[in-house]
Amino acid sequence: KNEVEQSPQNLTAQEGEFITINCSYSVGISALHWLQQHPGGGIVSLFMLSSGKKKHGRLIATINIQEKHSSLHITASHPRDSAVYICAVRSSGNMLTFGGGTRLMVKP
């Protein structure tokens, strides 16, 4: 079993839909990152969380430390949101352990 599990692996939505991507982890962490990866490979950091909730524009990230679970929400989704969304946890030694990613496609 991987230390970081994401669901779903693939997600197709219509423009305007509310989207939720889930991340569960099994290790103790100091922080959790939500990352966005576009075709071509570059990774952009969306959020870094250690507790509670953060919001940036149409993106909202929440984390429940007791349940070892985090969610990334996208409101009013748009085709430009199409990308791979990756959850990564920071544990001992400051290294990141990544989930397998969720491939999101938003259709117009």
Place this chain on the structure above:
Amino acid sequence: ETGVTQSPTHLIKTRGQQVTLRCSSQSGHNTVSWYQQALGQGPQFIFQYYREEENGRGNFPPRFSGLQFPNYSSELNVNALELDDSALYLCATQTLTNTEAFFGQGTRLTVV
């Protein structure tokens, strides 16, 4: 723009050859980590350098080695390339006081 630059962006090598990938970052980002991302998978931790010393290593053989320089740039060296080494190689840098990670665009290595 993350301030982290990787070179080259694409590279094709022959099995058995050696390759050096480079990463440069902003001043003060004294921790650099390298990751391997196979197609369709999440990145896997290779190793981390802090103040020019290896500070952690993932499950990769010794033919994967690295260097970090005083100007915060870093290299990933892979010897005796194998076909399975074909992947996207990412570096991520961070400061000591801020665990936010800044990623480069990656180097896509193809071994034929």
